[in-house]
Amino acid sequence: MQLNSEILSKLENIVGQSFVFTDEETRNHFGQDETEDYVFPPNVVVKPSTAIEISKILKIANQYKIPVVPIGARTGLSGGALSVQGGIGLSMERFNKILNIDEQNLQVITEPGVITQVLREAVAEKGLFYPVDPSSMGSCFIGGNVAENSGGARAVKYGVTKDYVLNLEVVLPTGEIIWTGANTLKNSTGYNLTQLMVGSEGTLGIITKIVLKLIPIQKHNVLMLVPFYKAEEACEAVSAIFRAGIVPSALEFMERDAIDWTLQFVEGLNVQVKSDIQAHLLIEVDGNYPEILMAEAEKIMNVVEQFQIDDILFADTEDEKKALWKMRRSVAEAVKAHSVYKEEDTVVPRYELPKLLNGIKNIGRKYGFQSVCYGHAGDGNLHVNIIKGNLSDENWKMEVPKGIREIFELTVSLNGTLSGEHGIGFVQKDFMDIAFSKPHLELMERLKYVFDPNGILNPGKILP
Amino acid sequence: MQLNSEILSKLENIVGQSFVFTDEETRNHFGQDETEDYVFPPNVVVKPSTAIEISKILKIANQYKIPVVPIGARTGLSGGALSVQGGIGLSMERFNKILNIDEQNLQVITEPGVITQVLREAVAEKGLFYPVDPSSMGSCFIGGNVAENSGGARAVKYGVTKDYVLNLEVVLPTGEIIWTGANTLKNSTGYNLTQLMVGSEGTLGIITKIVLKLIPIQKHNVLMLVPFYKAEEACEAVSAIFRAGIVPSALEFMERDAIDWTLQFVEGLNVQVKSDIQAHLLIEVDGNYPEILMAEAEKIMNVVEQFQIDDILFADTEDEKKALWKMRRSVAEAVKAHSVYKEEDTVVPRYELPKLLNGIKNIGRKYGFQSVCYGHAGDGNLHVNIIKGNLSDENWKMEVPKGIREIFELTVSLNGTLSGEHGIGFVQKDFMDIAFSKPHLELMERLKYVFDPNGILNPGKILP
Structure with missing residues (x-):
């Protein structure tokens, strides 16, 4: 994918010259997240600051069939923000304002590029509580949390991101700007596009405003x-x-x-x-x-x-x-520092955890890999870190994926699924056939097409 | 819509002769719910008892382009179960088994035709709590609750139906049977079809099994x-x-x-x-x-x-x-016994309630109608009962709808929406343009088409 100077100059006209980057350093920086050691740089990094700018960018991308990948804080663990087909990397870092902490209605309206911890602290100052606390909350963006339906340690009592998202302003891949729902705690008005957007990993639309429910703080x-x-x-x-x-x-x-x-x-x-x-x-x-x-x-x-x-x-x-x-x-981080590894985000009904853990160890013995397991056991969400250690590159590349497939097969057989909170993104999409039948996957593909007829938005993610 | 004897005999072959009804009494019985005084009988009432039977029925309906309306306990307030275009009325009453109360995982797997109160009591016997309590819980079906995303008095603390649905077995309009998700508390695996199905009022698929989260009971x-x-x-x-x-x-x-x-x-x-x-x-x-x-x-x-x-x-x-x-x-019920009335299910952020209540009274004065308001104020969900009383039929038919439109315009201007828990169904669909822009409504239409290419499933609902 090459972007010619005509397209670049259109992008510059939209966001201003100083927010369009084609240098290798910037492209590489925005070409990686926390997923293993992957690097997929976009051809150009663009930093818009309004929904209208994004709408204009998407219209151009549709015209020229250019992939567009929304990029948050690059803390993801499933490669959701990697520009695997190049194109335009859309950094959301300038959407960094908390717009309104509504103490009367216990809600906050925020832009997606606010760091989750910053948001939590800002509402805590008003005696309010946003409970979702992914381990990366000190650096991740709230928009990325919505895109991946992130969880965290407190999900066991308080739920995950989806349980707090009331309404979203979204730029559709075709350029229209909509609010998905209303700023209400209850809503039975038409199809729930809010919840369809949550966890859709930047493939159905680009989130530009988020309305979150807050609760009274626990002391x-x-x-x-x-x-x-x-x-x-x-x-x-x-x-x-x-x-x-x-x-x-x-x-x-x-x-x-x-x-x-x-x-x-x-x-x-x-x-x-x-x-x-x-x-x-x-x-x-x-x-x-x-x-x-x-x-x-x-x-x-x-x-x-x-x-x-x-x-x-x-x-x-x-x-x-x-x-x-x-x-x-x-x-x-400690596991990452210890060895090259792959992380799987298995989730099962919580009573099945012992079976899952035993099964993982057996599969490891069969394929000769060591695994370290930890996670949100109260939710049945077990992070499985598969350690490269002394395994040969050959083994790592050819044998370990077979073992991972068996782990996911076990997970699904226990009424669980592939990802509890990290998303499917780039690295798990080839396992989707384990969790979903062919008609089901085709249905998801047709859904994607409804939003994104030209397939420009975050291509190569979720669906195999 | 006339169903010829060939089609009727195919339906009889699927579910057995004793579960196909064409007599007027049965058709009228299944042609009404609790929505005002509407009666829209289906041409035939069919009572299947398995997902496979429903799959076969839907395949025939697709072949002959016959409308199919899933019918629960007919307690709905938005006309979701009315056969407004005739066709096959699919009674879900034989799906009346609680399949598994899983005390280890705090989950219940149930068929959709179980009465909500029966389900609540069955899990309470095991010390577990299903908190969602619509006012009709003594007679409504849990499947109808899922279809309408029902709330109730306890939603203010415990959430609505959607917050408890983990996974659904659904027969798609084209006949495929899928599970929408997994039996897990967290799930970031593909598009959230579970939440898209909840509240879709029987227009995207027919729910045949429901996995619900339970919580420890409060004493x-x-x-x-x-x-x-x-x-x-x-x-x-x-x-x-x-x-x-x-x-x-x-x-x-x-x-x-x-x-x-x-x-x-x-x-x-x-x-x-x-x-x-x-x-x-x-x-x-x-x-x-x-x-x-x-x-x-x-x-x-x-x-x-x-x-x-x-x-x-x-x-x-x-x-x-x-x-x-x-x-x-x-x-x-008391309001219903008092006068002919129309009920609107307005919902706003809770601090806006006084503005909503005052506005409704002003609009009533403008159009000359009395209203009685009550509801789940903790959620900002106000049921507005508009009383016919001594109003002329002319006024009731021509003027009152203008007032209702103004009430919904007010609701939306307060960041609220049309329905908190009753759904849009048949009676509110002409107000959808107040809550949603044209591109948004078109997106919903295309979504519907993805699931139901021939538009056979519960036609004439939700979308204007």
């Missing part, structure tokens, strides 16, 4: 780390906690290696792990009444003590809580 | 009735309660007339209303700890006492609670 929490001698029992405990009537605000699972590598990677985390501990659960409850939280923590202790566990570590101070969360949030 | 609640001297202040209090950090499990608004008519209609409700009270809020908080509920009730009292209110009535016993809820749930 207190209790955090505990429970070491299990058997990883399988840690998984069993997850389901048992819910059956005891508790909905924790976080319920995270970490295999032994995940913690060991993280303790090596992050300095100054004062956590000791005994040699025969296989896994940990990090469990949080939150609320407005400390005495209730203590009662709930006690109930949780009663549940986990039915399994083979070591001493429970309670985080007594804010610093101790921060340290435990830093450990959990650093796992992905 | 206690506190219920209070607060009489306001000014209706507008009751609306203002709604937003103020949330701003005080409380999320009530119900927050219902009833105008004076709604209560008066209900007290006349339902015998033995021991509620006294002073003559100068304009409106009531029915407020519930729930949870597992009675002492916390009392603290929250006190906070609510502190909020409402800032307005002009009369003595708050606390329901001390289960019987008193039942009576108050019976009063609230009987309002629709």
